[in-house]
Amino acid sequence: AQTVTQSQPEMSVQEAETVTLSCTYDTSESDYYLFWYKQPPSRQMILVIRQEAYKQQNATENRFSVNFQKAAKSFSLKISDSQLGDAAMYFCAYTRDFNKFYFGSGTKLNVKP
């Protein structure tokens, strides 16, 4: 079975600085999709960024970027110029065919003013 591991239960970053959240996954598939989701205290989960495994180029969405290392099965999220509104739980997720999604246990990000 596919597993997604987030080894950092909690992290802190100073406002305006950069932080990297780690994620590793286990799969025997060559084609799959990876995601980072943000869940603020209000609970509603929102998509931050996605990466297709067949693309070598790392995905970027404004201040959010990923470091996708397919051979190492690593998918980290970098948040640049951190803002107070970035404080939330961040979940890494994997799917092969969009019929099943596997989520990690999450990383709580604290942003200090």
Added chain:
Amino acid sequence: DAGVTQSPTHLIKTRGQQVTLRCSPISGHKSVSWYQQVLGQGPQFIFQYYEKEERGRGNFPDRFSARQFPNYSSELNVNALLLGDSALYLCASSIRDSAYEQYFGPGTRLTVT
């Protein structure tokens, strides 16, 4: 347009009882997925429905069942409730079963006593 809506917001049930949770997807979305999120953990995939057919099932016992209606809304039923079923139940909708982006609802908080 309204986002994904779920009802009820909160629910308290007793062990052994049955519960039905409801989800209305975003207008135009034909796929609905259900997740269980135990406190402090990431979401666990339960079911995905597309065009009223089950497309994916997670590792949950037969006490969990779901269905999707012609208007694409969905119900999740849990029979013979256990204390361990206490969790936030999230519904997510997408345009189709292979869509990248899932839109999550705010969830239903179920407490089993």
